[in-house]
Amino acid sequence: MRARPKDSSQHPLVLPEPNAARETLELDGDERRKRRLVMEMGRALHRFGAPAHRLEDALRRVSRLLGLEAKFFAVPTALFAFFGPLGSQKSGFVRIDDEDVHLGKIAEIDQVLARLFRGELNPEGALERIREISKEPSRYGAAVSLAAFALSSAAGAVFFGGGWMELVVAAFLGLLVGLLARHVGRRASRHIFVPLAASLCAVVASGLNWLLGPYSTQVATLAGIIYLLPGLTLTVALTELSTRNLVAGTARLTVAVLTLLGLGFGVALGTWFESFSPHSSAFTPEPLPLLVDLAAVVLAPLAFAVLFHARRRDIGWILLACILAFGASRAGSWAGGAYLGAAVGALSAGLYANIWGRSLGRPPIIVSVPAIILLVPGSMGFRSVAWMLADDTISGIDAAFETGFVGMALSVGLLMANVLVPPPRTV
DSSP states (O other): OOOOOOOGGGOTTOOOOOOOOOOOOOOSSOHHHHHHHHHHHHHHHHHTTOOHHHHHHHHHHHHHHTTOOEEEEEETTEEEEEESSTTSOEEEEEEOOOOOOOHHHHHHHHHHHHHHHTTSSOHHHHHHHHHHHHHOOOSSOHHHHHHHHHHHHHHHHHHTTOOHHHHHHHHHHHHHHHHHHHHTTTSGGGGGHHHHHHHHHHHHHHHHHHHHOOOOHHHHHHHHTGGGOTHHHHHHHHHHHHTTOHHHHHHHHHHHHHHHHHHHHHHHHHGGGGGGOSSOSOOOOOOOOHHHHHHHHHHHHHHHHHHTTOOGGGHHHHHHHHHHHHHHHHHHHHHHOHHHHHHHHHHHHHHHHHHHHHHHTOOTHHHHHHHHHTTOOHHHHHHHHHHHHTTOHHHHHHHHHHHHHHHHHHHHHHHHHHHHSOOOSOO
16 A cells, blocks of 8 residues: 655755734735736836835835735836745736826825725725726817927927027927927837937028028027927936846946937938038027027927826925926035035935835925936037047047936935935835
């Protein structure tokens, strides 16, 4: 007669799993539904612009709530998840191809998380709500979005030292970029959208120089493509590198560099038409009145709030954050130069965002992203590429180093704000 196998649980070499003390929630359904909820939530947060360290922290907290043992690894184009104890893990993978900053949907997903933690939603209800949020159309219509493109470019012309002519041309170019984004940016040709938009703006700016008279085509073109400048991507990349998310930070930094190269190539291709213009593009604009500068500081945050799909109820808070960050940055630059200005501006934006988030229980990213976008060094990076393409290598390398140092100053300011006022446990 064959001997019966011994119970493996009584074998001296088989150790029981440790019963770690953790707060869990009694949930209906099996583990597969819980995992599906975590992955759907991760995909939604990733698509709508949550940085790697915030995304991974949010998913870890949700997993603990659901009683799941899980590890996460996020990069700009994918999300990896590993469920279960070491040695018997089951993996999950989500590919992200259409990432876009969508502050309103991040805020709504954070509300779903809060309701799940309070026990007001079960996993099935939370999963259904996240799917509904992901399918919701843009909260702003085509006309409002196109106006925001034009307004952001007009404000950019003011920030870059343009005059009235540069302001008008930049607004027109921003409108063209918005139209191109609606008809090209979501199709198969979206991968060439950046150089295509840059070359279009450069060609149109050169043509208008021939028709309207002399003005700075460089300022107008740079302001026209301000939405495409990867300054925010560069800042997030450096922040991820500083928080030891090395793969995500390196990949995002590569994306920023490639975007700058695409913009530079597009502008270099378009500026060939300047040789046909009877007017020189090396034109020094007349300074605009102080009232126009102040109006740009107020109107630019409104435009960025629309372009980043923020909720209407958050626009007032975003405006205050942008004005505070911009004023602090200018004061810091006046006192100690561009690097100190960037650090002080980012520190002010981070402190404001964390205090606001802790007071109202909302994600600080809602107000910090539009504030940081006014401080990012995307224009310097673009000028670096443009100078290199014009065989001015020394100036190009100089600008590239300055771009990196200003980006690091912004990252340090944000990290210091998190030390002084820890952010709330939200997205």
